[in-house]
Amino acid sequence: MIRILALALVALSATIASAEAEDAKLPATLTFTAYDTGSSGFNIAVAVGKAFKQRHGSDLRVLPAGNDVARLAPVKAGRAQVAANGTGTYFAQEGVFEFGLRDWGPQRLRQLLHSNDCNGAALGVAKDTGVTELKGLRGKRVGMVVGSPALNQNALGMLAFGGLSAADVKLVEFASYGAMWKGVLNNEADAAFASTLSAQPREVDSSPRGLVWMRTPHGDKAGWARLRKVSPFISPHMVTCGSAGLSPQAPAEMAGFPYPIFMAYDRLPTDLAYAITRSMIADYDLYKDGAPGAAGLEVKRQKLDWVVPFHDGAIKALKEAGVWTAEVQKHNDALVARQDRLTKAWAEHLESNPPDDREAFRKAWLARRKQTLQQAGLDVVFE
Structure with a gap:
């Protein structure tokens, strides 16, 4: 009798999880970007897309791109909702390297989920x-x-x-x-x-x-x-x-380090960020064996105190999954505050009539960035 009851509870839990995933209401079509075709990030995104199609009837288009700028540009322009990205997510947030130039600057990026698996x-x-x-x-x-x-x-x-x-x-x-x-x-x-x-x-x-x-x-x-x-x-x-x-x-x-990092801009509507994240959590069993590394998206494997904040919609889903804590929220708030300071410093930099020369512009920005972070008692990291 106890075994039968236990099995019934497991079945009920699966039914509830499925219903909750359905309630996430994914749109009919989604567009993600990822590394090149054949990369683990691309393959994992495709596996997630197959699960979305099977469970929700939602078509996920995955656009391969060979570098960080090419992956983020469609998301920045609104032609894609999410990037299955790498550590370029962090560089874009910090406004360094290619993202320290006039067309970019520090980007207000947010994580949805990321993969931590057996790979290195x-x-x-x-x-x-x-x-x-x-x-x-x-x-x-x-x-x-x-x-x-x-x-x-x-x-x-x-x-x-x-x-x-x-x-x-x-x-x-x-x-x-x-x-x-x-x-x-x-x-x-x-x-x-x-x-x-x-x-x-x-x-x-x-x-x-x-x-x-x-x-x-x-x-x-x-x-x-x-x-x-x-x-x-x-x-x-x-x-x-x-x-x-x-x-x-x-x-x-x-x-x-986490890879791929499914990320979006902070302006992605909260309900859409929630729907995508909630579906990825609930549909895990459908895609975890679909590509090497996909198993690392399991909710209990999330490194919630990494260097880029999570989206409010993702946080809602992670709270429902029982993994979000007050300590993690404090860490996330600090990361958002860091982005706020960098965004303000970038606006001030653009208003200061910076030099047109590419390298001179970048050096002037890095100097302002360093000053801003040091004044706030934050690590500069890139100088």
Whole structure:
């Protein structure tokens, strides 16, 4: 009798969850942007879209884009509602790198959900180079993507772990993430940054060149201090899945951060942000096995105290899921306040008749940004 009652309660809970997801009322069509076709972010977005179609009859169009600017531009312009983005989300919020120029500035971005799975984030190196440690990349060719500070800064952070800088390697620029990994495949570069689950590195791994993922041993405190000075959003992570031999039986001490980050602007209507987030939570079982890394979107795996705030609509859904706390709300409020200060500083910068020259404009903005954050007692991070 007890077993029958328990099963009945489980069935009732599933029915309620399904009904709540239906009540989320997704629109007939949605548009997301993501990394290139074949990337783990793109594949996960497609898996989510299939669940939306199955459960809600909502068509999700996923637009692939090779760099951070290309992914965010349609969302900024209102042609897409959400980006399945990477750490470029953080750079855009901070108004640095490509986002420190006149057409951008600090962006008021908000998270909906992000993935934290068994995969890691690392520099993949062609095995035929003979390199087995990050410090061994001195003099090697490292791929960079034009307009993608997320990939580039992450790569530089990994080099810093090995005691190297951009001056110690040969930087090779490519037009997109996919083109960069094709460059490794075609022996135009020796190393590139990626998620260990991404399809492009897997192609290199199965090629004559082969692939080795660079480790970042968690006990190397000096290496981690150097890495986090360049990329403060990266944390130690035990990686158990991906190409080049990574598995639960062969775990590796590497690095990680939320990816993909399903994000929108703060102006996305609260009810729509809620509907998307609530549906992603409720429809989890429909897409969690649909792409490598999709399981990391599980609500209990959310890193709620990361460096970019959550949307009010997402917070409503996370509260309903029972994971949002007063402590997390305080952290989120502080992140929003940081965005408020950066937005105000940017407006003042534009009103100050800044120089037209691209580099002079960027330097003047960074100086104002630094002053604003220091006056508020906040970390500058990028100077």
